[in-house]
Amino acid sequence: MSQSVIGRPSVNPDTSSPDTPAPTDQRPHGLVWKLGRWFLDGLPTIIVMSVLVAIGYYGHTHHWKIPTFAELTGQAKLVVKDWCEEHGVPxxxxxxxxxxxxxxxxxxxxxxxxxxxxxxxxxxxxxxxxxxxxxxxxxxxxxxxxxxxxxxxxxxxxxxxxxxxxxxxxxxxxxxxxxxxxxxxxxxxxEWVSGTGEIRYDPTRLANLSSRVPGTAWRVLKNVGDQVEEGEILAVVDAAEVGLLKTDLVKAIVAEKLARKNFERLNGLKGAIAGKDILEAESILAKEEAEVLSVEQALANLGLSVDVSSIANLSKQAMIDRLRFLGFPNELAEQFRSQTASANLIPVRSSMNGVITERNVVSSEVVTPERTLFEVADPSWMWLILNVPLEEASLIQVGQQVRFQPNGSRKEVTGNLSWISTAADKQTRMVKVRAEIDNAEGQLRDETFGAGRIILRxxxxxxxxxxxxxxxxxxxxxxxxxxxxxxxxxxxxxxxxxxxxxxxxxxxxxxxxxxxxxxxxxxxxxxxxxxxxxxxxxxxxxxxxxx
Ligand SMILES: [Zn+2]
Ligand SMILES: [Zn+2]
Ligand SMILES: [Zn+2]
CATH class of the missing domain: 2.40.420.20 (conserved putative lor/sdh protein from methanococcus maripaludis s2 fold)
Incomplete structure (x- = not known):
């Protein structure tokens, strides 16, 4: 067996040199030498046997089969493995x-x-x-x-x-x-629905202000960014119509006073004069009274209220003087008195508390009622308008929380959905939604773009x-x-x-x-x-x- 395994010519002490037996004098330790020689000649066989025993033991402990003779002689490939190819593990x-x-x-x-x-x-x-x-x-x-x-x-x-x-x-x-x-x-x-959009002034808290009569801007007192209160004067317009109405009022008051005096005089002579003369005087008085009311109303329509009874007893000149700065507080009137002889001045007042967001007028410019001179907005609440994809619009409801991050800002502002458009934009397939955002701290500006999220869950x-x-x-x-x-x-x-x-x-x-x-x-x-x-x-x- 060993010969086959190692494939070497056999070495046997009995056949090594049959024709020349070794002289005993050259081999003083005959028996020991013989044993040693036999051992050396058999060493390869012993090594091979030991290896096979070791392999056999290893294989036994690892559930291997002892390799067959053919495998060991190289007549077949050595197939000794524990591996599941399909699952990549032993x-x-x-x-x-x-x-x-x-x-x-x-x-x-x-x-x-x-x-x-x-x-x-x-x-x-x-x-x-x-x-x-x-x-x-x-x-x-x-x-x-x-x-x-x-x-x-x-x-x-x-x-x-x-x-x-x-x-x-x-x-x-x-x-x-x-x-x-x-x-x-x-x-x-x-979980949210996102949309892009922008912050706008709440148009219900927005005022476009113009002069109520044509004229020229005499003074512009306020500028963009100024905080204004309801009724505060933003500009002063010089309007001929105002001067004419004041003159008309004085004339009407004077005429009415005259008509009243005449009527009272004739009425005192009742019986001595014809009744139709009294009636005529009465009708003239009524007409003059109506004229006063009419002019008074015309001035009131321009925001210039007059307490006629408080001036009716003044002289004509005193009346003109009193009406000259009608509609202006005394302080301003005193200031203007040294600056102009005009009686045509009319203030442009703010209709609400807010901030001036636009000013479209400079001094001496011609103004008309059609032209907006100032835009005043109340920025304490702003509108957030978001565009939401139509497919997601069904997920949103009025009342849901909305968070908005203005471009370039890290801070989100929050509000609640107050309105959802019932229509989608034909081109963009987007649905507009709106939320009111508390801006008491004033951190939001009009026309600020950014990204919004409508919170669903x-x-x-x-x-x-x-x-x-x-x-x-x-x-x-x-x-x-x-x-x-x-x-x-x-x-x-x-x-x-x-x-x-x-x-x-x-x-x-x-x-x-x-x-x-x-x-x-x-x-x-x-x-x-x-x-x-x-x-x-x-x-x-x-x-x-x-x-
Ligand atoms: Zn599957
Ligand atoms: Zn497997
Ligand atoms: Zn389940």
Whole structure:
């Protein structure tokens, strides 16, 4: 046997030199020498035997078969391995080929309510957690709210991919594959509809002010940005019409006084004069009284109120003097008296408390009632106008909170939706919505553009994981969950369980999981391409929905 194995010519002391027996004098220690020689000649055989025994022992302890003679002589290839090609782990450890090594978790099938297979909300024992968690009513209601709000991506009820498991040979193999995991945590979720838009002055708190009569701007007293109060004078216009009305008023008062005096005189002579003369005087008085009222009203229409009774007893000149700065407070009147001889002045007053946001007039400029001289806005409340995609408009309701971040600002302002347009823009397919924003601190400016969010739902504690953890496998969304026995010992099978998930709100690279994962489970977030590749291999490339 040894000759065959090592393939060497045999060396035997009995046949080494048959024709020349060694002289005994040259070999003083005949027996010892013979034994030594025999040992040396047999050494290769001994080594080979020892190696075979060692291989046999190793093979025995590792459930190998002792190699056949043919294998060892090179007449067949050496096939000594324990490897499951399909699942990429030692065959003896493959939990997929040997389910007894790790019995599959229970299969509860499809959950109609949450749209996942093996729903952890209804069957928390499917969670890869050592201790089965308790699902509270609040958690169930939270899932209900998320599902009731809007349509969520659906999973295929018939797909069995959630039953699959992916195994690695060792934790080192997991790390070498670049697989990274994350503890499933809870965080707050705010679901919103976004829209772009702008801050505008509330037009119900906006005034466009003009002169009530044509004229020229004599003084402009206020500028853009000035705070003004209701009634405050912004400019002074010199209008001939005003002077004429004042003259008319004085004339009318004088004429009325005369008519009254005449009537009273004739009335005192009753009986001595014809009744028709008294009637005529009475009618003239009535006409003059009406004239006074008419001019008084014309002035009042210009915002120039006159207390006729307080001036009626003055002299004509005193009346003219008193009316000269009609409509101006005494302080201004005194100031103007030295600056102009005109009696045509009329103030342009603010109709509300606010800020001057526009000024379209300079001194000496011709003004007309049609032309806006000032815009005054009350910026303590502003309008936020947002454009929302038509498809999302059905999600929004009056009263919902709105948050707006002006471009270039970090601070969000908030308000509540007060109006939703019933029509969509034909071109942009956008629906306009409006919110009133408290701007008491004055941080918002008109025509400020930015991004708005209409808050649909807020949850304090939702399951949220990186988007990279969720995979669309053709007909359902899955995650890879680390088996709860993964770290029981270094020898524990390194298994990841597939799990159906129902996704909710997506915010950047984070996604809410409505159902399918429970807090404290461990989910693959990085390198899951390796797991997917293994999954496809297991399914013979047929993908998610193949059985
Ligand atoms: Zn296998
Ligand atoms: Zn369920
Ligand atoms: Zn599927």
């Amino acid at each position: 065959e003896s450890k493959c939990v997929i080929c040997n389910p007894d090594l790790m019995p599959a978790s229970p299969d509860y099938g499809w959950c109609t309510e949450h749209g996942v297979n093996n729903c952890p909300l209804h069957h928390p024992d499917v969670a890869e957690l050592k201790k089965t968690p308790v699902i509270t009513e609040a958690t169930m209601q939270q899932a209900d709210r998320a599902l009731a709000l809007r349509e969520r991506p659906d999973n295929n009820a018939a797909c069995k991919v959630y039953q699959k498991r992916i195994q690695f040979a060792s934790n080192e193999a997991v790390q070498q594959a670049g697989v990274d995991v994350e503890l499933v945590d809870q965080e707050s979720v705010t 807020q949850e304090k504690q939702a399951v949220v994981i990186p988007r990279s953890a969720v995979h669309w496998e053709g007909c359902c969304q899955v995650v890879f969950v680390r088996n709860k026995h993964y770290f029981d010992s270094p020898e524990s099978p390194k298994v990841f369980q597939l799990r159906n998930v129902r996704t909710g709100f997506v915010n950047g690279n984070r996604v809410e999981i409505i159902a399918g994962l429970l807090p404290d489970e461990v989910v693959v977030t990085q390198g899951s391409d390796v797991l997917r590749a293994q999954l496809l291999k297991n399914s013979l490339g047929a993908g998610c929905c193949a059985e």
